Amino acid sequence: RAYIRSASKMMRDRLSPGYLELVRELGKIADAMGLEAFLVGGFVRDLVMSHKNEDFDVVVEGDGIAFARRFAQVHGCRVHSHSEFGTAVIIMEDGFKIDVASARFEYYASPASLPVVETSSLKMDLYRRDFTVNTMAIQINEKSFGTLIDYFGAQRDIKAKAIRVLHNLSFVEDPTRVFRAIRFEQRYGFSIGKLTSNLIKNAVKMDFFRHLSGRRLFSELKLILEDENPIGAVDRMAGYNLLPFIHPDLDFGPEKQDLFESVKEVLTWHDLQFMDDSYMKWAVQFLALFHGFDQDQVDAALLRLEIAPKFHDLFYEHRQYGRQCLYRLEREEKIINSELYRMLRLLPTEMLLFLLARAKSKNAKRRLTRFLTELKGVACLLSGKTLKQMGIKPGPIYKKVLDAVLDARLDGKVFTFEDEMALAVRLINNANA
Ligand code: CTP
Structure with missing residues (x-):
């Protein structure tokens, strides 16, 4: 009734x-x-x-x-x-x-x-x-x-405060519900009921996820990773031995837990600082989840999750290049603003935030935050249009001049439009000399 x-x-x-x-x-x-x-x-x-x-x-x-x-x-x-x-x-x-x-x-x-x-x-x-x-x-x-x-x-x-299925076949009908159970549990601070918990263990044992499409698995994981408490949820997934369904080598040891904590701090900082959450939070979390994986392992995980090709750059090129950047950010003694800008501007926000979460030294952290807060949005005042108005013939010189002016602005060598113009004229004269 x-x-x-x-x-x-x-x-x-x-x-x-x-x-x-x-x-x-x-x-x-x-x-x-x-x-x-x-x-x-x-x-x-x-x-x-x-x-x-x-x-x-x-x-x-x-x-x-x-x-x-x-x-x-x-x-x-x-x-x-x-x-x-x-x-x-x-x-x-x-x-x-x-x-x-x-x-x-x-x-x-x-x-x-x-x-x-x-x-x-x-x-x-x-x-x-x-x-x-x-x-x-x-x-x-x-x-x-x-x-x-x-x-x-x-x-x-x-x-x-209990998450309970309505009947014993619930996870047979739809195995994605296992992930939903964990998401709701963590979101509301509930606990998965005893019988439901046993049914999840059974679903794992019987590998109900074998026929689950990558698309569906990915969309559940994405929801989990974008919810408020992904650390608790990933920990629960590890506890139920669900991570191997994404990749057999996936684990959630203390080191990765620390990385997740650090990602959480960085994302909170970023969202407060910029009042902008238009980047893909899930992608930063996935980078953390796959941390320590070699390219073959990442390959297999992306394939299992049917992650769309438009995201692949992040997990291949950007991941590799990001690693090199972090190495330099941690070790190099001096990196001036224009250099920092040229190094990091090729990376998407998701990777920059992940690098910030990984950064160990004060230097690397300071450099990444400086790029995000001060340098990323810098633009010079003069533009290609200005050069055209000055009667400069369009060609490779445009990029050269505009890059040099931007570098000068980033390094605090020009302030006003007149400063920029003077620099541009000097560069053009030099080029013509
Ligand atoms: N539902 C289900 N099995 C699923 C997905 C959804 O039975 N695998 C049911 C649930 O009862 C849910 C409803 O469909 O309440 C709507 O689904 P959805 O909008 O995905 O979930 P919400 O409960 O609204 O959760 P959220 O707040 O995360 O959107």
């Missing part, structure tokens, strides 16, 4: 007015079509736990695609639908997305020719999900707006 209570106060208190209004609008469309509609999954879990979550997942008992289309028609937005799955995504004008799924009524012939049993389609939909904490639903139709439905003890498990 479902545990039912009102969550409308919680919704009013924890949802911003705009989102609350949107939920009501969704409910009104369901009412107009005579459908029962619910918010489900991670959104409800996070609402109950007061965690921020703006991913709306709606389940409609009936035709979810028709529901999404009607909503879009009334509110002037777009819909992408997948008829084979009965799912749709509503894309609001501002880009906000709402996932919609259809739950269909299912009929079960019970034994001994008793009448056919009709099971609530919502309940069946929720039963197919990964963990109890993800199985709550909140009705959004006007008449029962905010009714929280909990069939499988989600609230009990949230109180007990």
Whole structure:
């Protein structure tokens, strides 16, 4: 039996007015079509736990695609639908997305020719999900707006801080759930339940991951590495002996744990310093995970994870060149700004941050932070256009002059536009002499 209570106060208190209004609008469309509609999954879990979550997942008992289309028609937005799955995504004008799924009524012939049993389609939909904490639903139709439905003890498990599967075949159905269990456990400071833990051990023993595509494995790992506590999660993966599914030689010993700690510090510093997290956090973590691997081992891991070719430079050329840079940064006595700039500008942010995490000496740390905070964004004031206006014939001289002016600026030898112009004129005259 479902545990039912009102969550409308919680919704009013924890949802911003705009989102609350949107939920009501969704409910009104369901009412107009005579459908029962619910918010489900991670959104409800996070609402109950007061965690921020703006991913709306709606389940409609009936035709979810028709529901999404009607909503879009009334509110002037777009819909992408997948008829084979009965799912749709509503894309609001501002880009906000709402996932919609259809739950269909299912009929079960019970034994001994008793009448056919009709099971609530919502309940069946929720039963197919990964963990109890993800199985709550909140009705959004006007008449029962905010009714929280909990069939499988989600609230009990949230109180007990436990991640539990709903049935013994959960990891057989979908082995990626093993990684999800670890991610949720670490994110919320929960523990994986005893039976669930045994099922994970069994999944490892029976190698359920053999047929898991690299793409899916990679996307789960990426989520883990981008979540708040990747160290705890990787430690758990190591504990369950899951790392060898990425590469047989992958480990998480004390040295690598230290490296992860250091990566964490660097990323926190970077994000605070620049208020910018547009770089690929997961890639920095993967560099740490693969630290100590030779190129063949990295090759095999990238292949297993089906990591797209566009990321390969980072793990091949940049990794190798980064290593050489770090060697110089640690050892060379004097590196002037322009040299530092020329050395490091070829590396992407992900590698620079990884090098900073690896740097041992004060010198290397100072040099890397100087590059990131002071030098990386430096540009000279004059440009190719200025040279053209000066009547200089376009050719290799442009690059020579612009590079020299930039070097002079980096090394504090020019300050104003006039300084730069004077230098440019001198260089051009020298070249012509
Ligand atoms: N789900 C599942 N098995 C999976 C992936 C997802 O059963 N392998 C279910 C879960 O019940 C989940 C819902 O589908 O609540 C939506 O999935 P997703 O958006 O990936 O997860 P969230 O729970 O919203 O988690 P997150 O906060 O990380 O997005």
